[in-house]
Amino acid sequence: MSTTPSTVEVTAQAMAKAIEEAWNNGLFTQDMAAKALGVSQGQISKLVRGQFKRPKGHAKALFEYSKMLLGERPDHAAAADAMRKSLTARLLRAWDGTAEGAQALGDILDGAHKLRTR
Numbered sequence: 778m779s780t781t782p783s784t785v786e787v788t789a790q791a792m793a794k795a796i797e798e799a800w801n802n803g804l805f806t807q808d809m810a811a812k813a814l815g816v817s818q819g820q821i822s823k824l825v826r827g828q829f830k831r832p833k834g835h836a837k838a839l840f841e842y843s844k845m846l847l848g849e850r851p852d853h854a855a856a857a858d859a860m861r862k863s864l865t866a867r868l869l870r871a872w873d874g875t876a877e878g879a880q881a882l883g884d885i886l887d888g889a890h891k892l893r894t895r
Contacts, residue, residue, distance in 0.1 A: 792840040793827035799843035800825050814838050815862035 807821040829836040
């Protein structure tokens, strides 16, 4: 009996090609991708050069990020994870480390939520 997998495995070669295409089209900088994915710029540099062997981890996250920038439908779990990391990094940059600052940011987010649900 033959079964078909629910997701198609992407090869490291196909991932490198999509990353290279997004990079060559100027759709992201190494800094931008590092911040969005929560990894170092040096790691992004290696991935952009295709220096990875397995299609998982940071390479897969950059692949999904590249697909999103190229206008292709990304893997929702990987895209959501990348967005979560990016949002967390942005919130931490905005927060001054105080309880008052946390409350102020929380109030801003609550206000934005109220506006969106109207």
